[in-house]
Amino acid sequence: MPGNDVDLEKRLADQRYVIEQQRTQIEQLLSQHEENGFLNLLKQALLGSAAAEVIGAPSSYEAALEAVLETAGEVLNANAGALFLIDDENQELIFAVALGEKSEEVKEFRVPVGQGIAGYVAATGQAISITDAERDPRFDKTIGEAIGYTPNSILCIPLFLNDQIIGVLELLDKAGGGNFTPSDMETLGRFGSLAAHTIEEARLSHDVSHLFRQLLRGEARPFEVPASSLNALSATLAIESNEDIIELAAMVHKICQQGEPSRKLAMDILGGLLSYMDAKSNT
Amino acid sequence: MPRQRPAWSWSSSSIETPIMPSSGLFRSINRQDAFGGSSGSGIKIAVIDSGIDNDHPAVAGAVRGWSEPSIKADGEIGFIEEPHSDLSGHGTACAGIIHSIAPDAEIYSVRVLGQRLSGKGRVFASGLRWAIDNHMNVINLSLGTSNAEHFSRFHELVDEAYYRRIVLVTAANNMPVVSFPSLYSTVISTACYEGANGPDPLDFYYNPKPPVEFGANGIDKEVAWLDGRYVTATGNSFAAPSMTGVVALLLSKHPTLTPFQVKSILSSLANNVDVGA
Numbered sequence: 001m002p003g004n005d006v007d008l009e010k011r012l013a014d015q016r017y018v019i020e021q022q023r024t025q026i027e028q029l030l031s032q033h034e035e036n037g038f039l040n041l042l043k044q045a046l047l048g049s050a051a052a053e054v055i056g057a058p059s060s061y062e063a064a065l066e067a068v069l070e071t072a073g074e075v076l077n078a079n080a081g082a083l084f085l086i087d088d089e090n091q092e093l094i095f096a097v098a099l100g101e102k103s104e105e106v107k108e109f110r111v112p113v114g115q116g117i118a119g120y121v122a123a124t125g126q127a128i129s130i131t132d133a134e135r136d137p138r139f140d141k142t143i144g145e146a147i148g149y150t151p152n153s154i155l156c157i158p159l160f161l162n163d164q165i166i167g168v169l170e171l172l173d174k175a176g177g178g179n180f181t182p183s184d185m186e187t188l189g190r191f192g193s194l195a196a197h198t199i200e201e202a203r204l205s206h207d208v209s210h211l212f213r214q215l216l217r218g219e220a221r222p223f224e225v226p227a228s229s230l231n232a233l234s235a236t237l238a239i240e241s242n243e244d245i246i247e248l249a250a251m252v253h254k255i256c257q258q259g260e261p262s263r264k265l266a267m268d269i270l271g272g273l274l275s276y277m278d279a280k281s282n283t
Numbered sequence: 284m285p286r287q288r289p290a291w292s293w294s295s296s297s298i299e300t301p302i303m304p305s306s307g308l309f310r311s312i313n314r315q316d317a318f319g320g321s322s323g324s325g326i327k328i329a330v331i332d333s334g335i336d337n338d339h340p341a342v343a344g345a346v347r348g349w350s351e352p353s354i355k356a357d358g359e360i361g362f363i364e365e366p367h368s369d370l371s372g373h374g375t376a377c378a379g380i381i382h383s384i385a386p387d388a389e390i391y392s393v394r395v396l397g398q399r400l401s402g403k404g405r406v407f408a409s410g411l412r413w414a415i416d417n418h419m420n421v422i423n424l425s426l427g428t429s430n431a432e433h434f435s436r437f438h439e440l441v442d443e444a445y446y447r448r449i450v451l452v453t454a455a456n457n458m459p460v461v462s463f464p465s466l467y468s469t470v471i472s473t474a475c476y477e478g479a480n481g482p483d484p485l486d487f488y489y490n491p492k493p494p495v496e497f498g499a500n501g502i503d504k505e506v507a508w509l510d511g512r513y514v515t516a517t518g519n520s521f522a523a524p525s526m527t528g529v530v531a532l533l534l535s536k537h538p539t540l541t542p543f544q545v546k547s548i549l550s551s552l553a554n555n556v557d558v559g560a
Contacts, residue, residue, distance in 0.1 A: 114396050120333065120371040123396050123403065124426040124520075127457035128373075131503060131515035160460045163429040182477065182502050182517055189458045 064202030065097045068195040069169070073099050075191070076184050078171035080151070084111065084118055085167040085199075093118055093168060117156050118168045125165055127157040127189055131179045155180035157188050159196040166196055302557050303489055309551035314485070317548055318532035323385025325538065326531045329414035329422045330381070330524075331407070332374030334367050335392040341379030341507035348391040350417075352409035360409045367394050372508035376516065377425050377524040379507035384484055384528025385535070391419065396426070404433040411440050415449060420534050423527040424470075425454040425520035427462040437464050445469040450530050450542045454523035455495040466494050469542060471530065471549070475501025475522035478554070485529055489553035497549065499525040 069083040084093035093111040114123045121128060131153045151172035159167040169192055174180055255266040327347075337346040351363045369375045378390050395403075395410040407428060414422045422444065428437070441464050444451055451470040456462035465472045476498025479486040488498040501522030508514045530545060540548070550556065 114333070114370055116371065120373055120396070124373075125429055125456060125458070125460070125462060126426055126454065126520050127518060128520065129517035131517075158458060160429060160458060163431050163461065165429070179503065179515075180517070182475065185457060185517065193459060 061202045062097070064198055068198055069097045069099055072169055072188060072191055072195070073171060076155070076171055076180065076188060077175040078155075079173040079175055081169070081171040082118070083167060083169055084122070086113070086122060086165060093122055096167070117154055118170050121156045121158050121170075122165055122168050125158045125160070127185055128154075129156075129180045129182075129185055130154040152177075153179050155184060155188060157185070157192045159192050159199070161196040161200050166199065169195065302555055303491055303550075303553070305551060305556050309547070312548055312551045314552055317552060318485075318529065318536050321385075321532040321536040323388030323528070323531040323535045326385065326388040326420045326535045327391060327418065328381060328385070328388050328527060328531055329391045329393050329417075329419040330374055330378050331393040331395055331410045331414060331422060331424050332377055332426060333371040333396040334369040334374045334394040335378040335390065336369045336375040336507070336509065336511070337366065337392075339375050339379065339507045339511050341513070342375060342382055342390070343386075345378065345382045345386070345388070345390045346392050347389040348417075349394070350391065350410070350413045351394040352406050352413060354406065360405070362409075362413060367392065369509060370394070370396060372514070373425070373520065376506035376508060376514075376521060377423055377527075380504075380521060380524035381423065381528045381531070384525065385531035388421075388528075388531045388535070391417070404428050404430050404436075408433065408436050408440060411437070411444075415440065415444050415447060419449055420538075421450045421452065421527055421530050423452050423524055424464060425523045427453065427456055427465050429456070429460050429462045431461075434463060438467060440464075441467045441469055445542050448541050450534070450545050452523050452527040452530060454519040457519050468494075471497060471526055471546060473497045473499055473523040473526045474519045475499065475517065477502055479522075479525075480504075484525065485532075486554050487526060487529065487549070487552075488555045489550045496546070497526055497553070498522065501525065 065083055069081055072078070073081045078099070081099045082095055083097045085096045086092075087094050087110070090110075091113050093113060095109040095111075111119055113119050117128060117130060120126075153173055154170060156168060156170040158165045159169055169188065171180070171188070174184075255262050334351075335342060335346050337344055346366075349364055349366050351367055352360050353363065355361045374392065374394070374396075378392070381388065381390060391414070393410040393414055395407045407426070411422065411424075441451060451464060453465040453470045453472050455465045455472050455474045457474075464470050472493070472495045474490075474495045474497075476488050478488055479498055479500045480502050481500075484500060486500060490496055490498055499522040501519055502517045503515050504517070504521050505513050506516050506521055526549075529549070533545060533548065534540060
């Protein structure tokens with residue numbers, strides 16, 4: 001993210017390494033879970049996040065979050081659920097994605113950390129499963145109302161990225177009326193570890209994507225962008241030096257400023273070049 | 284620190300219950316002599332959590348003291364020792380479980396979970412500091428931290444408790460992450476275990492593959508919650524208070540036991556330890 005001093009390049013490399021490890025873990029998970037479909041579901045979620053690295057896909061971050069929640073819900077047969085991310089500055093949980101009839105209405109909804117089940121899980125890092133939640137009308141009322149109903153059973157886990165909790169994954173009501181089992185908790189716990197890395201990977205890609213678009217539009221001047229961000233962008237595009245990427249962005253920006261004919265000509269030339277490179281690589 | 288070692292080392296499934304041979308040295312130890320007839324009287328138990336609803340029927344006024352550490356404006360830690368409520372229901376659940384096993388034990392509510400995460404680790408450590416300084420016999424920690432910054436601070440506190448003969452019972456994290464104090468060797472690290480879900484609340488198991496050393500009842504357990512109500516809950520958070528209750532019974536009957544003696548006795552009395560003929 002521009003202005004952020006964090007070494008994005010190193011973190012991206014770390015995250016790619018983790019993704020590779022995750023693929024190995026998935027193979028191990030398959031042998032631990034009775035449902036053969038579990039492997040494919042996890043693979044889809046993770047490969048989806050890997051695909052989200054593609055520059056110029058502004059919706060990739062949200063898509064990755066949705067994939068994480070939908071995968072978790074599908075694997076454990078949950079009727080509804082929510083993925084919260086922690087807002088460190090305000091110490092709140094933000095509804096990032098929700099499953100359920102009113103999922104669109106709950107976005108940007110905030111829950112104080114420390115309160116309710118999701119808040120407790122975020123504060124303590126302990127996973128909890130609750131049955132008969134409706135016996136307490138105050139129980140997770142916020143989430144229940146937001147998503148459209150009061151849940152009967154809840155399975156809630158923290159999302160750890162290394163030693164930090166970045167969010168909370170909460171599934172509501174198992175399809176068919178059964179309870180979430182300890183085995184479900186273990187499965188979701190293992191999935192949560194993968195999910196947290198997936199989310200972080202998508203977030204970093206989103207940040208790099210945002211920076212690239214800013215450079216192309218001339219909204220960000222290269223000397224204003226931290227070297228770490230440029231390094232990350234160069235790594236993502238497999239370009240060897242920051243000077244090259246700055247020059248490339250500057251050229252595209254200048255061409256676009258010449259007007260529509262120039263912009264179209266540049267696109268035709270670049271498109272032709274890409275087609276030629278694709279054809280060459282396939283021979 | 285061991286970053287890659289899984290905190291979760293205890294499967295909740297009873298499919299592979301390991302039967303542990305008992306050393307001949309411990310065969311004379313039995314449950315009746317250890318805690319038979321004990322009610323936990325004379326034992327002080329700190330529950331470091333989200334607060335306790337002392338009016339809940341499951342707790343029945345067992346809370347005898349309160350403490351809430353917080354960071355003051357000058358950055359120092361202050362303690363409010365007025366009665367407080369439970370913010371989430373979790374602390375009341377833990378206290379209710381303890382009270383059901385050791386009804387005469389005195390419970391002290393140490394509330395370290397507020398609405399904000401900032402300073403959580405420091406506040407959490409201060410709550411533990413308070414419990415040690417106020418001469419608790421047992422401390423229940425159904426929470427932990429995975430933040431490596433606090434590793435040394437908690438290690439020092441846990442060692443100090445150990446040398447002061449204070450038994451710490453901790454819930455292992457349900458997630459495959461490093462979490463402490465549950466990973467320290469001197470604590471009684473507990474996870475929920477399906478085999479311990481029988482009618483006897485004193486059932487518990489010993490795990491031969493630490494760091495989680497004990498498995499207790501914490502699956503689909505009816506626990507006290509907010510507003511005098513109950514919910515059915517699953518989690519290691521609810522297994523640890525069961526072990527806390529057992530430790531209270533043991534210490535009440537044998538008050539001079541040290542933490543390492545307590546752990547040895549518990550491992551000898553575990554349901555899956557074969558005492559032989």
